[in-house]
Amino acid sequence: MRAHAGERPLSSSGDGPDVLVVAGDPGDAELLATTLESAGYRVGAAGGAAEGMARLTTARFDLVVWDATLPDNKDLARGRRLVLDNRPPVLFLITCDYLHTLLPELGGGAEDYVTKPFRAAEILGRVEVLLRGRRTEPPSGMPRYGDLVLDEVTCRARRGARPLDLTxxxxxxxxxxxxxxxxxxxKEQISRHVWNDFRASEAIEKLVSRLRQKVDQEEPALIHTRRGFGYVFGRPGT
Structure with missing residues (x-):
């Protein structure tokens, strides 16, 4: 893959997947590149939304890390949807102030986000999950509980024949x-796993409530509250 003028060429000490980093802040771009390269990924970079789209239309990448707060995102559907044939999964970087503009556009499996300032471990964890969705696994490997099934190839879930539209x-x-x-x-265990940091009880309760509304439309209910302790998954009495 050849780099255009002013672009960072793909570089890594490993032979891992190709990742494009689209970030305007030099510090963010350098931290992301160093983090990903140290984990074996081959990294290319672009300094703006237009440059990032140009690279995506001329070269193949397995995943994109995209700063959703770039000034020129407004020219590309505000950076929320990257409309390309066979586009790779996208990990968005966003600040809390802009989060409400991004969440309605996220789709299960192909997109995720981390809030800034981000941590290296969180970036690597989210990248791994997104790339895992591109790999092929036998259906027998799908996690399931009763009629609830998770498809880890597409990062989607269903209960019986009903698909669950999950964020x-x-x-x-x-x-x-x-x-x-x-x-x-x-709540602390859940917060650390879902967001990689600690969130207020209200945020966790709202997330659990939204998930319960989607999962427990049928009997038996699977998500239960243990007051003073947290939450437990499964049929009552099991």
């Missing part, structure tokens, strides 16, 4: 609950 955070929470079925998970 990335809801999917991460549901998977965490399912793989720990029967165990009480505290």
């Amino acid at each position: 990335p955070a809801e999917y991460r929470l549901l998977r965490h609950l399912l793989v720990n079925a029967g165990q009480v998970l505290s």
